[in-house]
Amino acid sequence: MSKIxxxxxxxxxxxxxxxxxxxxxxxxxxxxxxGESFGxxxxxxxxxxxxxxxxxxxxxxxxxxxxxxxxxxxKELVGLSENDLRKVRWDSxxxxxxxxxxxxxxxxxxxxxxxxxxxxxxxQNSKQENINKINELFRMVGLDESISERFPHELSGGMKQRxxxxxxxxxxxxxxxxxxxxxxxxxxxxxxxxxEIKKVQNLLGLSLIYISHDIAVIAEMxxxxxxxxxxSIVEMGPTKNVFTSPKHxxxxxxxxxxxxxxxxxxxxxxxxxxxxxxxxxxxxxSFAPRxxxxxxxxxxxxxxxxxxxEPDHYVDVCSQGKI
Amino acid sequence: xNDNLIEVRNLVKHFEVxxxxxxxxxxxxxxxxxxSFDIKAGETLGxxxxxxxxxxxxxxxxCLLDPKTSGSVNFYNPDTKNMESIDxxxxxxxxxxxxxxxxxxxxxxxxxxxxxxxxxxxREPLDIHNIGSIAEREDAxxxxxxxxxxxxxxxxxxxxxxxxxxxxxxxVSIARTLVMKPKFVICxxxxxxxxxSIRISIMDLMLNLAKELDVSYxxxxxxLAVARYMCNRIAVxxxxxxxxxxxxxxxxxxxxxxxxxxxxxxxxxxxxxxxRERYEINFDExxxxxxxxxxxxxxxxxxxxxxxxxxxxxxxxxx
Amino acid sequence: xxxxxxxRDIKATLKKNWILFKQSKLGMxxxxxVIFFGFLAVLQPILFLTNVWDExxxxxxxxxxxxKVARTIVECPDQYPTKDYQTREDxxxxxxxxxxxxxxFNIDGDVGDIYESNVxxxxxxxxxxxxxDSLGRDIFSQIMEGCQVAFVLGLISAIIGVGISTLLGTxxxxxxxxxxxxxxxxxxxxxxxxxxxFLFIISAFAELQVWHLAVVLGTLGxxxxxxxxxxxxxxxxxxxxxxxxxxxxGGTRRRIMFSHILPNVAPLALLYMVFSVTGAIASESVLSxxxxxxxxxxxxxxxxxxxxxxxxFTGLKYWWLILPAGLSVTLLAGGFYLVGRGLDDVFNPRLRxx
Numbered sequence: 001m002s003k004i005x006x007x008x009x010x011x012x013x014x015x016x017x018x019x020x021x022x023x024x025x026x027x028x029x030x031x032x033x034x035g036e037s038f039g040x041x042x043x044x045x046x047x048x049x050x051x052x053x054x055x056x057x058x059x060x061x062x063x064x065x066x067x068x069x070x071x072x073x074x075k076e077l078v079g080l081s082e083n084d085l086r087k088v089r090w091d092s093x094x095x096x097x098x099x100x101x102x103x104x105x106x107x108x109x110x111x112x113x114x115x116x117x118x119x120x121x122x123x124q125n126s127k128q129e130n131i132n133k134i135n136e137l138f139r140m141v142g143l144d145e146s147i148s149e150r151f152p153h154e155l156s157g158g159m160k161q162r163x164x165x166x167x168x169x170x171x172x173x174x175x176x177x178x179x180x181x182x183x184x185x186x187x188x189x190x191x192x193x194x195x196e197i198k199k200v201q202n203l204l205g206l207s208l209i210y211i212s213h214d215i216a217v218i219a220e221m222x223x224x225x226x227x228x229x230x231x232s233i234v235e236m237g238p239t240k241n242v243f244t245s246p247k248h249x250x251x252x253x254x255x256x257x258x259x260x261x262x263x264x265x266x267x268x269x270x271x272x273x274x275x276x277x278x279x280x281x282x283x284x285x286s287f288a289p290r291x292x293x294x295x296x297x298x299x300x301x302x303x304x305x306x307x308x309x310e311p312d313h314y315v316d317v318c319s320q321g322k323i
Numbered sequence: 324x325n326d327n328l329i330e331v332r333n334l335v336k337h338f339e340v341x342x343x344x345x346x347x348x349x350x351x352x353x354x355x356x357x358x359s360f361d362i363k364a365g366e367t368l369g370x371x372x373x374x375x376x377x378x379x380x381x382x383x384x385x386c387l388l389d390p391k392t393s394g395s396v397n398f399y400n401p402d403t404k405n406m407e408s409i410d411x412x413x414x415x416x417x418x419x420x421x422x423x424x425x426x427x428x429x430x431x432x433x434x435x436x437x438x439x440x441x442x443x444x445x446r447e448p449l450d451i452h453n454i455g456s457i458a459e460r461e462d463a464x465x466x467x468x469x470x471x472x473x474x475x476x477x478x479x480x481x482x483x484x485x486x487x488x489x490x491x492x493x494x495v496s497i498a499r500t501l502v503m504k505p506k507f508v509i510c511x512x513x514x515x516x517x518x519x520s521i522r523i524s525i526m527d528l529m530l531n532l533a534k535e536l537d538v539s540y541x542x543x544x545x546x547l548a549v550a551r552y553m554c555n556r557i558a559v560x561x562x563x564x565x566x567x568x569x570x571x572x573x574x575x576x577x578x579x580x581x582x583x584x585x586x587x588x589x590x591x592x593x594x595x596x597x598x599r600e601r602y603e604i605n606f607d608e609x610x611x612x613x614x615x616x617x618x619x620x621x622x623x624x625x626x627x628x629x630x631x632x633x634x635x636x637x638x639x640x641x642x
Numbered sequence: 643x644x645x646x647x648x649x650r651d652i653k654a655t656l657k658k659n660w661i662l663f664k665q666s667k668l669g670m671x672x673x674x675x676v677i678f679f680g681f682l683a684v685l686q687p688i689l690f691l692t693n694v695w696d697e698x699x700x701x702x703x704x705x706x707x708x709x710k711v712a713r714t715i716v717e718c719p720d721q722y723p724t725k726d727y728q729t730r731e732d733x734x735x736x737x738x739x740x741x742x743x744x745x746x747f748n749i750d751g752d753v754g755d756i757y758e759s760n761v762x763x764x765x766x767x768x769x770x771x772x773x774x775d776s777l778g779r780d781i782f783s784q785i786m787e788g789c790q791v792a793f794v795l796g797l798i799s800a801i802i803g804v805g806i807s808t809l810l811g812t813x814x815x816x817x818x819x820x821x822x823x824x825x826x827x828x829x830x831x832x833x834x835x836x837x838x839x840f841l842f843i844i845s846a847f848a849e850l851q852v853w854h855l856a857v858v859l860g861t862l863g864x865x866x867x868x869x870x871x872x873x874x875x876x877x878x879x880x881x882x883x884x885x886x887x888x889x890x891x892g893g894t895r896r897r898i899m900f901s902h903i904l905p906n907v908a909p910l911a912l913l914y915m916v917f918s919v920t921g922a923i924a925s926e927s928v929l930s931x932x933x934x935x936x937x938x939x940x941x942x943x944x945x946x947x948x949x950x951x952x953x954x955f956t957g958l959k960y961w962w963l964i965l966p967a968g969l970s971v972t973l974l975a976g977g978f979y980l981v982g983r984g985l986d987d988v989f990n991p992r993l994r995x996x
Contacts (some may be wrong), residue, residue: 016662018665019325043518043519043520047459050367056632078451161602186373186545187372187373187545187546187547187586187590188373188585188586188589188591189373190591191588191589191590191591192589194591195601213518213519214519214591215519215593216548216590216591216593217591219591219592219593219594219595220591220595220599239595240595240596243593243594243595243596244596253520254519254520255593257519257520257523258519258548258593259523259548259549259551259552260548260592260593260594261547261548261551261575261587261590261592262592262594262597263594265551265552265572268523268526268527268552269523270520270521270523270524270525270527271520271521271523271524273493274488274490275518275520276519340723353959383886386890387890388886388889388890417892418892420890421890421891422892424890425891426886426887426890428883428886428887429883430883433882433883433884434882434883434884434887435884435886436901436902436905436906437906438906447888447893448891448892448900451891451892451893451894451897452891452892473891497696499887589792
């Protein structure tokens with residue numbers, strides 16, 4: 001069995017805002033093995049981006065981690081000093097986020113910007129070594145080598161996002177977080193980018209945490225997924241198991257509400273109501289107010305925690321009654 | 324009898340972009356380059372393509388937000404029961420046109436005036452067209468709020484857009500659009516900014532309303548899966564041209580144009596055991612072929628399945 | 643019932659904005675200053691009406707109070723410095739009178755005696771808490787009068803200016819074309835125009851009164867840079883889908899401009915209004931100080947009088963003639979500016995910290 005690379009345990013985090021505490025992440029635990037693709041899926045505001053930011057310890061200033069630990073390769077990240085963190089970031093863990101393609105500095109050439117990051121992490125490398133490496137990375141993500149001499153505004157959105165992936169790979173991380181990397185892009189370009197990410201991951205044996213609201217993308221990209229709702233993981237397991245036999249009502253609702261171009265055209269099922277505001281403290285099952293199977297099963301006041309119902313497949317106790 | 328609601332023939336929209344203030348030669352961007360389609364009463368036509376392919380420009384030209392460069396657009400005037408060209412309608416005609424042609428926008432946050440209450444927002448079309456007495460308007464607003472599922476309506480009348488959620492805002496947009504009972508509504512990616520679990524309820528609402536109120540949609544989207552759920556027919560757009568148009572299932576099962584094939588092959592499938600086959604094309608080459616052969620001939624391959632050939636030899640059709 | 647609802651909504655919105663405003667320390671400081679001066683402005687007429695203050699004594703322009711001050715008679719030495727006096731200017735001190743001065747007026751007295759005399763300007767006392775000026779008029783009452791002038795001038799000119807710039811800016815954005823080009827060139831011209839020299843010329847031709855000045859300042863402000871800022875804001879609103887939506891529905895241009903664009907530009911306009919009050923108050927002081935305005939009393943005029951009568955050159959010996967007026971100008975102008983900064987936090991969500 002492959003070894004655990006990233007171990008997140010009982011992570012809880014809230015934002016301190018004008019209106020009150022927003023509990024963005026509640027008691028989240030998961031492991032990512034080396035070489036594995038792990039998907040975090042959920043609607044906007046469910047806390048998936050907050051989890052990603054905490055993994056890199058890049059969360060905004062008004063956020064407070066109340067408990068939990070994040071161990072990367074056995075090394076605890078929570079509470080690490082900014083200096084030590086800078087070494088960990090990019091070196092062992094790097095991120096491609098949604099707006100990343102717009103984060104290039106417009107007046108510096110793409111290649112120079114990537115070299116800058118590499119100089120920080122590999123001061124011993126010569127310039128030529130770095131250039132060779134960037135060329136290699138560009139080939140890997142399907143970009144022409146000449147791109148490194150171009151300015152960001154000369155590139156299309158898809159090319160910029162590929163360059164971001166090259167940047168994320170430039171310091172040989174062991175794990176890459178992709179937070180909705182294709183949401184702002186077209187389907188055709190999304191397809192290309194997803195393909196590059198998959199290719200690079202297989203080639204370098206990286207671990208991948210893929211965060212998206214799009215069930216279909218997650219289905220294609222990941223080996224294992226966790227479904228998040230209102231700050232908690234409600235179901236987690238091997239992607240195939242979760243898709244073929246979803247146990248939590250929310251997972252079922254997500255799968256039933258995703259249209260597809262393959263198979264029979266089926267009536268999709270919509271979900272009533274809206275996700276809860278995370279400002280109000282929720283006792284028990286946060287999905288209960290929208291749950292279509294509410295009456296058959298559970299006690300909505302029961303506290304949430306995951307139980308293992310088959311090997312590696314975890315479901316929130318709330319759904320325990322109807323398994 | 325001809326039951327078309329809208330007939331578009333060779334619609335062209337060019338934008339002039341001057342490269343700098345001092346340069347005299349203007350660059351022309353052909354955003355929409357001669358497209359033709361019909362929409363029948365009660366039908367939903369999907370307009371699918373990548374961003375920048377001219378979908379939104381088509382919509383804006385159709386509803387007279389931006390003037391078209393050339394081409395003809397005829398619409399069915401329910402008062403005279405005739406097809407009329409939008410180029411030569413009088414003031415009365417334009418009122419009828421405005422009342423029957425509406426648009427739902429992509430962004431539910433930006434498409435409602437933030438300083439107006441929901442009631443004012445829905446009421447505006449009625450005020451503009453002077454429909455009904457004051458009391459009748461109030462009733463119509465309450466009625467339409469109930470129709471779009473914002474119940475009880477009393478709770479929403481006095482609220483401002485920022486006080487309700489994205490899904491509810493899009494329902495308000497739909498209510499505003501439908502309060503005058505138009506025959507034709509252009510939808511510009513109305514669900515792409517909504518959450519997955521809310522998206523379907525808005526799509527279902529629009530499908531139900533289409534049946535109940537006898538509305539036709541031109542549904543613009545980049546997502547073929549959404550188009551399949553919503554539309555009877557789908558038109559695929561590439562670089563300002565429609566390359567293929569067919570009945571939905573026919574188009575998905577039996578795509579002919581290489582761009583359509585590429586588009587279909589890039590849609591992810593929500594099934595981990597399904598292995599998708601990629602269909603690669605060279606976009607530059609396709610672009611060149613299209614621009615070298617501006618002759619717009621779409622041929623019917625049967626079942627009202629039209630494909631652009633770009634040249635008379637039927638270049639893309641392998642038989 | 644309906645009205646109640648609406649009232650409640652407006653109240654809720656105001657309350658939310660107030661909470662945001664309260665977070666801004668700068669804004670609250672500014673508001674405190676503005677309220678303090680506003681209080682002074684309304685206090686004066688109340689004191690006169692309730693006869694707490696006698697108009698003959700306390701009127702800022704025609705009042706007179708011969709204040710008796712007891713002074714010690716001293717003889718100023720010929721040689722400086724001495725033990726008591728550093729330089730010639732130090733003798734006599736404020737509570738002393740030179741015996742040579744008395745002799746010149748044939749008044750008897752010896753060194754060390756107490757001599758009672760009318761003093762103008764008189765230093766602060768219990769009766770006149772900020773003293774009197776050289777004509778025996780109460781400084782505190784003049785400050786209060788100056789408050790009224792500053793508020794009237796600042797607010798009128800700000801309202802005129804913002805009205806003009808909002809209308810023109812919105813029109814430029816909405817109609818575009820030749821009107822836009824013309825308005826923008828006009829703004830450039832007004833911006834280039836050095837406003838103080840321009841005001842000097844105007845005041846040379848016409849005896850400017852407060853409201854004249856308010857109109858001139860308001861028009862200048864309204865035609866200047868704020869048109870450009872309001873226009874850029876209006877351009878952003880103009881391309882919003884809700885404006886398209888109104889056009890598709892068949893809304894007239896007037897309807898779209900007045901019902902859709904103007905209300906969404908208004909918050910920025912209000913912000914500009916508050917900032918422009920600052921400029922108006924400062925301009926008034928400068929013009930008054932130069933004696934170019936035909937008004938009875940203002941903070942600028944107080945400093946002008948102190949200057950023409952030479953008191954401004956005596957350092958801080960006659961501080962009550964200069965400092966209260968100078969501080970008032972600075973504080974109120976600054977106060978309005980700070981209120982504007984606070985409002986900026988409310989209306990510009992980008993600037994909000996969380």
